[in-house]
Amino acid sequence: MDLLQNKYEKLKGIISEMESLLVAFSGGVDSTLLLKVAHDVLGDRACAITATSPTYPDSEFQAASELAARIGARQIVVESNELEIPGFSANPKDRCYHCKRELFQLCAVKTVEMGYNAIADGSTVDDLNDYRPGRKALAELNVRSPLLEAGLAKADVRALSRELGLTTWNKQAYACLASRFPYGVEITAERLAMVEKCEEFLRDSGLTTYRVRYHGETARI
Numbered sequence: 001m002d003l004l005q006n007k008y009e010k011l012k013g014i015i016s017e018m019e020s021l022l023v024a025f026s027g028g029v030d031s032t033l034l035l036k037v038a039h040d041v042l043g044d045r046a047c048a049i050t051a052t053s054p055t056y057p058d059s060e061f062q063a064a065s066e067l068a069a070r071i072g073a074r075q076i077v078v079e080s081n082e083l084e085i086p087g088f089s090a091n092p093k094d095r096c097y098h099c100k101r102e103l104f105q106l107c108a109v110k111t112v113e114m115g116y117n118a119i120a121d122g123s124t125v126d127d128l129n130d131y132r133p134g135r136k137a138l139a140e141l142n143v144r145s146p147l148l149e150a151g152l153a154k155a156d157v158r159a160l161s162r163e164l165g166l167t168t169w170n171k172q173a174y175a176c177l178a179s180r181f182p183y184g185v186e187i188t189a190e191r192l193a194m195v196e197k198c199e200e201f202l203r204d205s206g207l208t209t210y211r212v213r214y215h216g217e218t219a220r221i
Contacts, residue, residue, distance in 0.1 A: 027064025030122030100134035
């Protein structure tokens with residue numbers, strides 16, 4: 001059995017031990033693999049939860065809903081608005097912490113309501129090598145990261161996704177629209193909408209890898 005298969009078996013074991021799981025699901029490469037394996041292992045005891053917000057493009061939400069349906073997993077949707085979090089709009093360096101904390105507090109409420117045992121996100125080994133203030137919120141709220149626990153890196157996730165027939169295996173890595181703004185630049189609903197429309201134009205033009213960075217009256221692509 002090769003190393004990737006070992007990691008895959010470990011992932012299934014970790015998920016099986018949870019018995020029931022709410023997966024924070026964005027439709028990205030990592031969370032899609034996590035939801036697929038969770039559904040394969042736990043069936044109806046695995047559920048996707050997706051939060052709509054001004055920083056999450058509608059196109060991504062629609063794609064996530066289609067993916068959850070294709071996998072066969074139940075999906076619940078909650079509303080979130082990071083712009084209402086005190087301090088978020090000022091765009092401090094720990095912006096992601098405030099965002100993740102609100103998101104997983106919403107998940108925690110749903111976990112209790114549904115009688116589930118755990119919440120999980122799609123963090124991988126690669127996330128340990130980058131500045132990820134959001135991981136502090138995960139630790140505070142006891143959110144599990146099964147892909148990371150199984151030793152899966154992004155390349156492993158893509159390889160497994162391809163083997164399992166997931167269309168996301170080669171999807172561009174995605175970060176929320178708030179990441180398009182330099183720290184300290186105010187984030188507003190209007191500015192988020194501008195960036196979203198620009199990126200939709202690039203996507204509709206046939207590009208698959210792109211970012212639109214907001215710099216006042218200038219956009220860097």
